Amino acid sequence: MPQDNKLYQELLKQRDEISRQKKEIIESLEYACLIQTALLPQSSSIHKTLHDSFIFYLPKDIVSGDFYWIYERKESVLFAAVDCTGHGVPGALMSILGITSLNEIVNNLDSIKANRILNQLREKIMKSLHQTGQGGESKDGMDISLCIFNRKTKELQYSGANNSLYYIRRDILHEIKPDKMPIGVSGIEEKSFRNNVVKMKKGDVLYIFTDGFPDQFGGPKEKKFKYKPFKNLLLEIHNKNMKEQREILLSTFHAWKRDFEQVDDILIIGVRIN
């Protein structure tokens, strides 16, 4: 029928248009990914700063809401694993705000204290997003584990917003719990983050991470991986070299996930103290 033929032609036209748009979007995101990658620390500089370490970074989409951040200042190394609200494009936009804010704070800081960096970061995010704690405004922000390791004194400062720090010493996993508040506005009035200080020892391995790995659905019962198995996994692998640890984490993740969709961006940083 000539009419059907017309409809068919229209459908083909729409299909082509959608394909064209999709191609454009993917190209645009790939370019955004290049920019985001350029803002993240280069792998060469990571190994120069954190000699024996790995970073397991697996974004859910082309661009990511998780990011890692490393900064060196005199004898101290500052590093963080950060999870911005959302993933994909919105998460990536927040991550750029987070990276630039962190750089700005440490450049102007007189004394280095992990909790003060988080306090200041929260001020910057609140100001940037015009958050005042009143109803009806954006509750966007980020969860973070921030560490400052002094190579000379082997002292580690940790401050966390909703994300913990694990360190394994003599086959025992120790957890330092975070403050239960985000970087950004929340239901309760802002108070200072706690500054946790631990004297690290040679051979200790520490891990900071976002919630992507433990929250991934999969396995035989199609449930979340959860934190206890995650701790056990780290305990199992912590004695292996860092590269191997990263590979095991990756293979374990895929084995667990199987055909399920990746739920969130994934970021795990592991550092061995030498």
Next chain:
Amino acid sequence: MKLIGFRIQNFRSIIDTGCTYLSPDNITGLIGQNESGKTSILEAINSFFTGTISEDILRSDLSLPCVHCVFEIIKVDVEKELNEKRLPDGVIDEIKKKETIILKRSWGEDITSRIELAGDKVFEIYRGFYDKREKEEKNIKERIEEAISEHDNAIRKSDKAVSEKEEKHHELEAAKEKLTQLQKKYKSRKNGKNENTIKDNITGAKKHLEECRNIYVAAGKNAEILASEARQLSENANLAGESIQAEKNFLINKKELEESYKELQKCQRIFDMSYDEKERRASRTQLDSSNETYVRVLRDYEQSKEDAIQKKIIAFKVLSGDSIYEVKNEIKKEKPYIDKYYSLEEAGRKLFNYVPEFIFFEDFLSLLPDRIDLHDIHTENTNIEGYKAAKNFLLVSGLNEDFFQQTNNRILKHKIEKLNKEITINFQDYWRQSIGKHNKIKINFELEHYDNSNPDKSGLPYIEFWIKDREERLYPKQRSRGVRWFLSFYLELQAAALSKNGSNIVILIDEPGVSLHARAQEDVLKVFDNIKERVQIIYTTHSPHLIDLNKLYRLLAVQRAVDEDESSETKVFDTKSLTTASTDTLSPIYSLMGIRLSEQKFIQKKNNIILEDIATFYYMKALTDMKGFEKQVFYLPATGVSNIRSLVNMLLGWGIDFLVLTGTNKEGNDLKHDLTKHLFANNEAEANKKLIQFDHFKSIEDMFSTIDFKKYILHKRIGIPESNLEYIVNNNLSRSILASNFMREVKDSKLKWGNLDEETRDNFSHLFDELSRSLE
């Protein structure tokens, strides 16, 4: 709207105060010596509101007075209020951005005044707007004049063509005549003599005649064309001419209106100044007559203005090619003679409706008298002592003329008794709330009539006031000045609240403390504090008892440019520049500090710490208490780092030991460098013991963590990435007020050392440790 600042120019001894801001907490005190110009400032602000000034206000240099008042926009939607016409683009945006408006009242040589919207940016926008409009007007005017000139040229050309045509006609006639003559000559020739010559001449003449005829016909056609052109242009020229004439009529009417207005103002002044009823009656007739003339002239003026604008627009549009019919129809619909834009004056007048009520409270008129004639009240004889207070009394009691017409004496007495009770209860309540004490005085008024001992007034009614307590019944003037002042002030407040229907009030009070004893003066301050949420107060004083040492930011210092020269101009210094005021001007503050010094052991032989300003003083005092600092310290606030040098010298002179505490900023560093060099002969170790700085902090506010700063000082949840001091400066906040409120919270025990976070505690602990090492 809330009054937040003023600028006074050419008002008595004042040449230009510059833009001066009032205290943000609604109480502003003007301190200064007698004749410094304090009262002139109050009068100028009051004149801004009333629009009236007396001739003695004018300066001898003939510069005319002008008062700007700055208002913060509160509860007024300026865009909505100014919706009848338009404002030039950008004015509303500017007002919204600044959240303030500036109104200016200026007076002319005839002391008539005008109020207008002001402000540099607003003025600039209006100037651009008027320049554009002026160009358009000029364009129209040029086009109209051009039409007349075109028509004149066309007439001239047409006239010239007609003359040329006439000339050609004469030439044609002459050629005809010449041919006739030759033909006659030919006919009368004899014996064929010269025949050939004549024939040749006739042929030549015929040819010439033909030529002349052709020229004449051409000239005729040219004249017709030019006449037709002139006719066509005459229609445009008529319109242009009508427009020019209408403009001339308008200018004549405008001049007449100005003269008529001046006359009306003059009559009004004479009427206002008439002393008694007789004068008042005489001047009333004159005032009515000039008012009638003014109304008539105003009508003519409005009519001629409308006519001139209409005709100008018709002329311009028709000259630009529109059809006259369409243009007239358009004008009927759009009424172009109504200006669609507010002038600065119109906008100013409109916004003036929303400014607070200004009340001038002064002793002579505002203090309750012993008695007042009803006749003086009814005829509004404002020159009578206590007139305003008596009028307020009647207003607050709800009494009008009809009340006193009551013929039944018993009913009248009963009503008066009831009112006396009511007003007494209300006043006692006010006294208790404002001053925090009880009093048992009763206020009474009675209606009496003059007897024969006053033959001039015999039989006429008057009101007598009494203030009674348990023991005695006295006239107001027999009571203490304090009671009389508070009662009158109470009446003023109540009357203002009634007449202004709840909107803002600004009370200007000249020397409220004069002749009151010290405690009563302190009670006056209590009353001010009690009413400051609903009433703004600006008062003059040279009494230390009317100054709160904890609130020096409330003060403006007023003094002559040249000390003790009453002919020199008046200068105003705000809190930030108090240090530049003279010692005499600041004497009330010094007296107060002196009093406190002796009473509170403000300063001791040892352990005195000089601080850079009052804000630092409040914080240090509060934190010393919170921390439970083990050493006894005495803080001495300077009024700025630059003033520390003189305090240091003073203490050195008295042989008193001290430390100096400043921020780590340029001024603090310079001071430290200077004192190290001059006091400690460059011995840095010694100097470091005595000259202490806030570690790496520019000011004491920066020693608070941002979290504590927001929570306990700002009381706001907002992201502050900058330093606390930068936030205060960027947001134009008062450091002193924030610090004073913080100290109050600490005093009220709402805030403890443990409430502060670790960062703040670290910073201050470090400072106190350092102080502790340096103190004995």
